[in-house]
Amino acid sequence: MEKENREGMFEAFGKLGESFLSLDGAKKAAAWYIETSERFATQALELQEKATGWAKETPLAPLFEAQHNFARKLIERSATAARNLWQVPANN
Numbered sequence: 001m002e003k004e005n006r007e008g009m010f011e012a013f014g015k016l017g018e019s020f021l022s023l024d025g026a027k028k029a030a031a032w033y034i035e036t037s038e039r040f041a042t043q044a045l046e047l048q049e050k051a052t053g054w055a056k057e058t059p060l061a062p063l064f065e066a067q068h069n070f071a072r073k074l075i076e077r078s079a080t081a082a083r084n085l086w087q088v089p090a091n092n
Contacts, residue, residue, distance in 0.1 A: 031088040038079040045071050 045068065052064045083090055 027086055027088050030082070030086040031091070034079055034082045034086070034088070035091055038075060041075045042072075045075065 048071075049064075049068055052060075055061050055064050080090075
């Protein structure tokens with residue numbers, strides 16, 4: 001029975017390796033990485049916007065707003081470029 005369990009475990013790892021080493025597996029991993037990175041970057045930007053909320057009524061407000069707009073476009077364009085490179089669709 002132990003031998004059967006070991007063989008089953010090696011088969012499972014073999015199939016897992018095949019799925020990751022295939023082009024489809026690489027695309028799935030790339031899609032996951034792109035989505036996760038985009039989400040983390042967006043959350044960091046939202047946190048930064050909250051942290052600079054104190055500047056709404058100051059002369060610094062346009063500077064922070066321009067910075068946030070630039071960062072949002074950069075995140076969006078970077079994710080789009082990565083999706084195009086890997087030929088994976090957006091999960092919107």
